[in-house]
Amino acid sequence: MAQVFFVSLPGAGGRTCRQGVAALRLGALAPEPDPFPPMDERGFEEDTGPGQELLEKEHSTELHPQSGAGSPRDVYMPNAAGQPLDSGQSLLREVTAVSSCSLRRGGCWSGGGPHQQHSRRWLFFLLAGALVGLAVIASSSLHRDPGAYEGRTQLWSLIPVWGAGTETTTTTTTETRTTSTATITITTTNTGTTTTTTSTMTSSTITETSTTVSSTTTTRSTTTTTSPPCWPRESPDGGKQVILGVSYAPVPLLPASERIPNDDFMAEGMEPYWGPPGKEGKGRRDLRIMRALGANTVRLYGNDPAKSHQRFLREADKLELDVIAGLSDYPYIQMKGNCMSTDFDCFDQIKEQYVMNLQGGFLQNETTYHPRLRTVILMNEPDLKLLGDTSNFCRALVSAFDAVIEAEKEQGVKGVAPNFTVAFSFGLCPRCTHLGHTPGLGQMYALREAMRDPKSVDYTPRNDLWTLYRTRFVNAINTANPAFDVNSLFIQPYDQHFQGTPVFIGEYHSPEYFDQKGDLEAIVKLARDPSNLLLGIAFFEFQVRYDKGGAEMSFGMFGLDRELEITEAVIGWESYPAHCLTAVEAKAGGGKCGKLERDLDYVSDNKWGFAMDHIISPDMCCSKCREFDECKAFTRVEDAGPPAPCKSQCRVEGLQRGLRRVPDPRTTPCCLGAR
Known part of the structure; x- marks a missing residue:
């Protein structure tokens, strides 16, 4: 059950805004932490006085957050693990950072048969042969053909650690x-001739x-x-550490027709949204709200290299939140002289931007990355923006990867460093020559082959990109599909073809799914499973994007209060309000369609009824059932047919006599319900 907390913060003109903090906490699974713990020696400030935070847990309600995946959706979960949190906390809070991507190492073993001279020597060779055989299996599992995956194994344990001195x-x-x-x-x-003695x-x-x-x-x-100059963070215990984060783009506009001049909410000057109240009583404390909900990472989108990001990283560090930063689309497709004008060679544009990022806060001590910067997203959904042949987006991304590495070398960066990634869409890729029929995989495969051989996409690299891909690159994808779809349509085939390279979901949420809490539990459980390569998710998203309008407004845990404001922020040359937040309630199918259950089927002797294929949600079953007086129940089960937005079938039927409830595991994780 999600808890709603109301926070009193100083408002404009002495008013107070009440923020509903709902959604991500899965309180039924673990004790709930104090939403805003007092500050300590790590840098948290003590809140005192009437102008500071007053926390009241007023009541509990069945609020399920509404959020999902829109066009600018990237979330974290790249590699680089953070420190584990206390165990007695919420599910989202105890699941910590992401593990680092590593270079696959190993070799081939060979040996002859034992010479059976006597029993002891025979036994010795037998044991030695067994050990060699185990070594062969462990080594070959890392180096076999990506398409030759056999069986479900502990894939995460097969990723060795890549660090200093290796x-x-x-x-x-x-x-x-x-x-x-x-x-x-x-x-x-x-x-x-002897004549005398001669x-x-x-x-x-x-x-x-x-x-x-x-x-x-x-x-x-x-x-x-x-030692390589830079390497990703290692997991404290060497295992998978899942990240659950929140994607963050708190655009303060209410009318859909308006635009803001700068969407870099990580920059200085944006403290009215994410910062603490401070001496002047300003700041909505969005980052603290995320932390209170159990998140351990925040993922961002806009990036203005002319702005400093030091304060944001400092605030994230105080709250023990890791940061996934993204590079803006501006150098790729918007600015004068963008990548498309240079035949998709983005080296110069991206290097110039990333050098400025390094100098503007990404580096903590001139040559060392800030410890909270976990991952940098080179581009969000390039497959939807860089159109044409696959070589176009591959050349753009390969050159961008080369550029950020060259920028690091130019600045003398060394030590623990963030991983890089590209967040692809969940779409099919008909133009991809391999795996194009599987969501996201065709794009990832094309990029991997371009990293292996950059000249295949007409690019000559300055660095060894294939080694860097294997050591400092993770994959990412954005999706609005529920957990069971993600597992069957993406994770399972991904494990077969991309062993050694972890993946995370940059934007995750299916706003139409009937059980928001259950779906979130399912995807986190999937991420915690060591038999797959999924690192975790970033929940999409923190705030409703009113400026986008339409279907994009289906996402967002919080809305904006149209009357109450906390303060203002100057963006560009104009002032924009920092509205108070309001909780957004998700749609709940159970209230309209009766009691929803799992793993059961309704069976009756009534002959009335019919079936519908590929039904996206139980709400559609319920709506169809309500059209007929004869319909008394509906059942939704998973469909074994070809890939679809939601592989399921719905049956509506009458239950006037002979009602029986029969166990049926096919309904997992779908549902059934009586009208």
């Missing part, structure tokens, strides 16, 4: 010495009878171990 360079020197040996036979013939030599013959040449080759191998 880059190995081997130099081999070969010396060749040649010695020539000649064998010579000397034959001497003496002819002597002997005379009459002839001498020298004959070369054979020549032997011998060659000696000496090979010397020198192995040098050096």
Whole structure:
């Protein structure tokens, strides 16, 4: 059951705004933490006085957050793990950071059979052979053909840790010495005439009878171990650590027709939305609300490299929130001289921007990344923006990846560093030559092959992108599908083709799904399973985007109060209000359609009824049932047919006599309900 907390914050003109803090907490699973814990030695400030926060847990209600996946949806969950939190907290809070992507290492083992001279030697070779066999399995599982996945194993445990001091360079020197040996036979013939005591030599013959040449080759191998300049954070225990975050773009506009001049809400000057009240009593404390709900990461979108991001990272650090920053679309498709004007070669545009990002807060000590910066998203949904042949978006992304690495080298960056990713859409890719029939995978496969061979997309890299891809890159995808769809349509095939590269869902939420709480539990459970490569999700999104209008307003945990404001923020040259927040209630199918249950089917002797295929939600079943007086119940079960937005079937039927409730696991995780 979600809890609603009301927070008194100083409002404009002495007014007070009451914020409903609802949604993500899964209070039924674990004790609920204090939504706003007091500050401590880590940098939290004590709140005192009438101008500060007054927290009251007034009542509990069945609010299910409404949020989902819109066009600018990227969420975190890249790699780089943070520190684990206390165990006695909510589900979202105890599931912590993401684990780092790593280089797959290993080799091949071979050996001969044992010589059975006596039993002890035979036993020794048998045990040795068994150990070698295990090594072969462990090694080959990392290096086999990505398409040759066999069975469900602990895939996460197969990703080795890549850290300092693990880059190995081997130099081999070969010396060749040649010695020539000649064998010579000397034959001497003496002819002597004895006249008193005198002997005379009459002839001498020298004959070369054979020549032997011998060659000696000496090979010397020198192995040098050096540290790569940058590497991702390691998991404290080496295992998978799931991130559950919130995507954040708190555009303060209510009319859909308006636009703001700058959407970088990570920049200085945006404190009225995410900052604490401070001495002047300003700040809506959005980051603290996320932390109170149990999130451990915040994912952002806009990025103005001319702005500093130090204060945002400092506030996130105080709250122990990791940050997933995104690069703006501006250098790719909007600014004069963008990537499309340079034939999708984005190296110069992205390098210039990222150098400014490094100098504007991403680096903490000139050459060291800020510890809270977990992942950088190179681009959000490029497959929907960089159209044409797949080589277009691949060349853009490969050159962008090359650019950020070159920017790091230019600035002398070293030590623990964020991973990079690209958040693809959940769409099919007909133009992709491989895996294009599977949501998201065709795009990821095309990018991986371009990283392996950049020249295949007409790009010449400055860096070893294939090694960097395997050590500092994770995949990401945005989706509005529920958990059971994500598992069958994406995670299972992903595990078969992308072993060694973790993936996270950058934007997650299916706003039309009938059981919001159950769906969130299901996706987190899936992410915690070590047998797959899913790192976790970022919940989409914190606030309703009124400026987008239409279906995009289906997403967002909080709405904006049209009357109450906390303060104002200056964006560009204009002032924009920081509205008070209002909780958004999600649609609930159970209230309209009767009691919804799982793993059961209704069976009756009544012959009235019919079936409908590929039904997106139980609400559609319920609506159809209500059209007929004869209909007394509906059942929705998973469909084994081809991929669809929601693979399910709905049956509506009459239950006038012979009602029976029969266990049916096919309904998991769908539902059934009586009218």
